[in-house]
Every structure is written in C-alpha cells, then in structure tokens.
Amino acid sequence: MEASALALHRLFDTLLTAYGPRHWWPAPTVPAMMAGAILVQNTAWSGASQAVERLLAAGLLDSWPQLLATPEETLWALIRPAGFFRVKGERLKALARFLIDSGGDHDALFRLETPALRAALLGVHGVGKETADSILCYAADRPIFVVDAYTKRIFSRLGWCDDAVEYDALQRWVMDRFSGDAQRYGELHALLVEHAKLHCRTRPRCDGCPLLFCLRHPRMIP
Numbered sequence: 729m730e731a732s733a734l735a736l737h738r739l740f741d742t743l744l745t746a747y748g749p750r751h752w753w754p755a756p757t758v759p760a761m762m763a764g765a766i767l768v769q770n771t772a773w774s775g776a777s778q779a780v781e782r783l784l785a786a787g788l789l790d791s792w793p794q795l796l797a798t799p800e801e802t803l804w805a806l807i808r809p810a811g812f813f814r815v816k817g818e819r820l821k822a823l824a825r826f827l828i829d830s831g832g833d834h835d836a837l838f839r840l841e842t843p844a845l846r847a848a849l850l851g852v853h854g855v856g857k858e859t860a861d862s863i864l865c866y867a868a869d870r871p872i873f874v875v876d877a878y879t880k881r882i883f884s885r886l887g888w889c890d891d892a893v894e895y896d897a898l899q900r901w902v903m904d905r906f907s908g909d910a911q912r913y914g915e916l917h918a919l920l921v922e923h924a925k926l927h928c929r930t931r932p933r934c935d936g937c938p939l940l941f942c943l944r945h946p947r948m949i950p
C-alpha cells in the first residue's frame with residue numbers, strides 16, 4: 729500500500745473542513761449504540777436508526793434481560809425497519825446474553841483491556857470485526873480505527889490500496905500512520921462515511937469533490 733502519513737492527515741483535515749465534525753455515534757446511550765452497531769449491518773443508517781428508536785421507545789434497551797425475554801415476533805416487528813430482522817433479532821439476543829453473562833451490563837465488560845475486549849466481542853454470534861471495532865471505538869472509547877467498505881472504496885480510488893485489501897491489513901496501515909484517541913479515529917471513520925455518501929459513491933460524483941489531490945478528480949485530468 730502506498731501514501732504517507734502526511735497524505736492521510738491531509739485527507740482528514742480536508743474532509744473535516746468540508747463536512748465538519750460528524751458527532752458520531754448518533755446514539756443516546758451505550759446500549760443504543762451497541763444495538764445500533766448490530767442493526768446497521770448490511771443496511772443504511774436511516775433504517776437502523778428507526779429500529780433503535782423503536783427499541784428505545786419500547787424500553788428494551790434499558791434492560792438486556794428484558795430484551796432477551798422478549799418474544800421473537802415482538803422483537804422482529806420492532807426492528808423490521810433495519811431489514812434482515814430475523815437474523816438481527818437473533819444477533820441482538822446473542823449480544824444481550826453475552827452482556828448478561830459478562831456481569832450484567834457493559835460496565836463490567838468494558839473493564840477489559842482492548843485486545844481481550846475485542847476478542848470477547850468477536851466471540852459473540854453475529855459480531856464481526858467492523859461491528860466489534862465500532863463498539864470499541866464509539867461505546868468503549870478505545871483508540872481503534874473502524875474499516876468498512878467505504879474506506880476500501882475511497883482508499884483504493886486514491887491509489888492507496890487494492891480494493892480487495894484485508895480488513896486487518898488496512899486497519900494496521902491506517903493506525904501506523906494516523907495516531908489519535910478514540911474521538912479522532914471515530915471522526916476519521918465518520919468523515920469517510922460522509923464522503924462516500926456524498927461524493928465517492930458506487931458511481932463517483934467527482935465534480936465538487938473536496939479531495940482535489942485524487943488522481944480521478946476532474947482538475948487532475950487534462
């Protein structure tokens with residue numbers, strides 16, 4: 729992979745100037761954040777957000793035992809806006825069971841060191857690297873960069889990596905060049921998501937893109 733720490737910092741500064749702080753993760757409580765990290769899998773945040781709101785209104789994010797005891801059909805109806813509601817219902821229950829077994833809530837769990845906490849989260853049914861790292865960064869306040877498909881798309885178009893790059897390799901590459909706390913890593917991820925939604929879409933909208941140094945930018949093409 730190419731590009732320097734300087735280029736990565738330039739990308740961060742440019743996106744922050746263009747879009748402003750993103751104030752992520754958009755959730756009122758830690759349980760809402762953790763549930764949102766499951767519900768947003770393979771769907772847009774708008775649907776996941778609706779599902780989180782419905783869980784909050786039903787009081788199911790006040791008590792993991794209550795969520796676990798909720799009949800499947802009731803849970804499915806509440807989270808239907810997030811899509812894949814049967815799968816996500818099962819995953820939410822697995823998360824609830826894990827938190828209950830870990831001491832009752834996230835406070836007990838978050839006393840673990842980051843590697844142990846990451847390993848524990850990855851052991852939960854339906855929690856992959858992106859979901860685990862989102863919880864680590866945005867809920868547990870750990871300095872870790874969340875990689876997603878948007879990151880791969882933007883960085884590959886900038887010529888910094890192959891679009892088939894492995895999750896761990898890209899995460900290590902970023903963290904070796906861009907140091908910071910959880911807030912800074914969280915901001916970088918959120919800015920990349922915003923950029924992928926506004927400009928670097930599946931079919932890129934390069935006109936007006938703030939990344940003037942991208943070789944695909946209209947100003948770079950003779």
Ligand code: SF4
Nearest residue numbers: 927928934937942945
């Ligand atoms: S110029 Fe186009 S391809 Fe390059 S980052 Fe901007 S939107 Fe993406």
